[in-house]
Amino acid sequence: MNRAENIDRLANETFDLCIIGGGASGAGCALDAALRGLKVALIEKTDFAAETSSRSTKLVHGGVRYLEQAFKKLDFAQLRQVRHGLEERRLVLQNAPHLARPLGLLTPVFSWWEGFYISIGLKLYDWISGLRRQGGNEQAKLPSSRWLTRQEALKIMPGLSPNIHSAVLYYDGLLDDSRYCLALIQSADEAGAVVANHLEVVGFQKNAHGKLVAATATNQVQSGQSFEIKAKQFLNCTGPYADPIRMMANPRLSPRIRPSKGVHLVLPADILNSEKAMLIPKTRDGRMVFAIPFEDSLLLGTTDEPYSDLEKEPILEGSEVDFLLETLQPFVARKIDKTQIRAGFGGIRPLLQSTNPQITKFPNRQTRSLLRDHEVERDPFSGLISLLGGKWTTYRIMASDAVDSVYDDLNISATCQTGNHRLVGAEGFTPDLWKKLRVEFGFDEDICQHLASKYGGRARIPAALAAGQPELSDRILPNFPFLKAEIVYAVRAEMALSIRDFLARRIRLEFIDWDAAKLATPVVAKWMGNELAWSAKEQAVQTSAYVTLLDSFMERSKRT
Ligand SMILES: Cc1cc2nc3c(=O)[nH]c(=O)nc-3n(C[C@H](O)[C@H](O)[C@H](O)COP(=O)(O)OP(=O)(O)OC[C@H]3O[C@@H](n4cnc5c(N)ncnc54)[C@H](O)[C@@H]3O)c2cc1C
Missing domain, CATH: 3.30.9.10 (D-Amino Acid Oxidase, subunit A, domain 2)
Incomplete structure (x- = not known):
């Protein structure tokens, strides 16, 4: 998960598959394709799981509501959806038991x-x-x-x-949705995928037949430079943002989301x-x-x-x-x-959005009655493959369908390997891991429980970082179990590049307590700044921008 090295590889190598979007769908596809043996690139505009995949209800479910609909409307497609969801529920829990329960x-x-x-x-x-x-x-x-x-x-x-x-x-x-996504990204990285966040696709290059041959990506941090990523296939996994990418590849396509x-x-x-x-x-x-x-x-x-x-x-x-x-x-x-x-x-x-004309005829129809399943679309002109729709629970089956389509296009075959593939952190995790950490490192009980549940079998790495440097073994805030060592670990091993990457998606504090996130901001800015060589001015700019954002959330939630 070394971003600088990865960006260098993205700019200079040619890939079998370039995945656009680092949410549940893109991360799932990257792991699936890398395990099958493809040379994979994955690029994410902001941070892994920054959009829908960190903002879910966090349920791993077959959908009790779909079941009711299935029987009320005798709709067997909904029933099939419930069955798939329930099968996948078991695998989501099995493959990362530290992050899903x-x-x-x-x-x-x-x-x-x-x-x-x-x-x-x-x-x-x-x-x-x-x-x-x-x-x-x-x-x-x-x-x-x-x-x-x-x-x-x-x-x-x-x-x-x-x-x-x-x-x-x-x-x-x-499930802890953003950390589950990160575990998928880390697992894809360990299977050989080249991943980078804060890298936005802003255009495509095509050959003489109109087929995509490269994506133009802009680095959203530091340099702001653009470069081209060359690949044989491009897979659009941008969730709610899928239509702009589809139309960037082929302006004649009509919206599907x-x-x-x-x-x-x-x-x-x-x-x-x-x-x-x-x-x-x-x-x-x-x-x-x-x-x-x-x-x-x-x-x-x-x-x-x-x-x-x-x-x-x-x-x-x-x-x-x-x-x-x-x-x-x-x-x-x-x-x-x-x-x-x-x-x-x-x-x-x-x-x-269904292609069913009944639905397009009623633009004001309630969104809850639209089809919620997923679809893999291949644009015959540009060759772009898009993975559309779906839900967190079924990310693995969605990825398997999308990567099957990539293989069809490449005219080769390999079977999906993700069914029983344990994600990063699952190895070495047991429900009593926190007790072992307590004996080994002597941290308080709540800290050990937090480390075990967020990092699973890898918890010893941030724990050892804290144990080896006394000032990193302090809590970020007195009433929360987060350690300063986790800020450093998130930068070095989890590609965190901004205060929000850390507070929202690595330790989830922004999602549970805005006041606490504000209080933690200067501490995070200081340690992150040290790691990322931010100047004093940069630290101040990052801190103030994030605090202003949190203030705006508070203000909007109170508006009548
Ligand atoms: C309120 C809510 C509750 C939900 N609850 C549940 C639930 O309990 N259980 C469940 O199973 N599902 C749930 N879901 C559904 C689930 O969260 C989504 O289906 C899933 O997270 C979608 O993942 P994704 O990867 O397709 O999209 P996203 O997570 O949105 O990822 C797409 C990514 O593409 C990136 N991107 C966009 N444009 C570009 C570009 N130009 N270049 C590079 N990257 C780009 C974005 O930054 C984003 O990170 C819920 C959804 C919502 C909104």
Whole structure:
């Protein structure tokens, strides 16, 4: 993961495959293609997982909602989607157990009938997931669903409203999305892919037949220089931004992505006071909302609204805060209000617009009813292959389909190897790793648990860095388990280049606590600046730009 060396290779070598976009789709494709033996380049405009892939609800799921739709509409394609999601759920948990784990979700109901209806649906969900067929490690196995009495539910989740009738408990997976993406990138790098972040594709070069032969990339940091990356094939994995790349390759293509904004807000975890999550089965606009325990906080989301200005970051707005709090309030005992919000974030779903004329005829149709599956498109004129749509849970199967298409085009064959490929950090990880770290390094319990859950079997590297240099063994902030050594490690081993790369996507602090992220900024700027040779002026500019950004998030979430 040496960016300078990689940029040199990107500029001077020719690749079999150049992947554009370093989110779940691109990272999954890079690992798949590199393991099959292709010479792969991957370039990402900002940071790995900077867009949708760090802004998800973090569920690894088959989609209980799709199951309901499948039966209500007798739609077997939706049923197939659920089955694929459930098969992939097992592999996501199995291949990086430090970053993904089983999660119990409680669905509170207010009547016997509602409980009966939901528990039948969730039994069916259990059945489709084929519990008995689940091989792999113990961590990847999920318990069956259960209908709980009110007393049982309140015991598991003391923050629940006592007005509920009962609750149904079922299981899915929870992943740290941006770190999972980073583990895919690191695994691709170790399999031979040449990866670089903060490198934007701004154009293509074509041969006399109009076929793509090179991508022009601009370095977004330091020099701002542009250069060409030569490859036999180009794979567009830019998620919600796929259409601009498709049209850059061939202006005659018509749009396929219908971007949809979804936001989450972050509340203190003691509102539910449980390690389980809550599923609210129906909001006033007929959707599901989740309250998910994540990093000692509670994520509440999401929304689903059409989004058009892709140049602008999707930000949590005050009106969205009101909607989500109103939705949660009847399900919890405590009064909740805006003053309890710690952070929030928005993401853009790369929903795939069907070519079905019925859908294009109704441009205002609700985005939630659009097709959510993925598609691999090949433009016969430019040769660009685009991986469109999909969800985090199915990234591996999406990547496999896309890389199969690349192989078809190259007229060679090789089978997908990712099914049982353990990601970086999975080797050497056991649930009691943190205890071993405590014995070896003597750090506090919360620090050891944090290091084990973020770096898995590689946790000894940042731990040893801290142990070897006393000032790096300090916490970045007194009430959080993050060490200064992690800043240095993130620059040296994880290609972090900005304060936001570190606070948002390496340790997730921006996603759970804006005030804390502001307090951490000068410390991060100092240590990152040392590593990246920032001048005092550069440090000040980076610090002020990031703090201004956080202030704008806070201000927008409070607007009425
Ligand atoms: C609110 C919300 C909640 C969700 N919850 C879940 C969930 O719980 N479970 C689940 O399975 N899925 C969930 N999803 C879906 C899932 O997050 C996405 O399907 C997935 O992250 C998309 O990944 P991607 O790589 O295709 O896109 P992205 O993550 O957006 O990656 C595309 C990348 O391409 C880069 N890029 C763009 N243009 C260029 C360029 N010119 N040059 C180089 N790079 C470029 C971007 O910077 C970006 O990093 C959710 C999505 C949203 C929005």
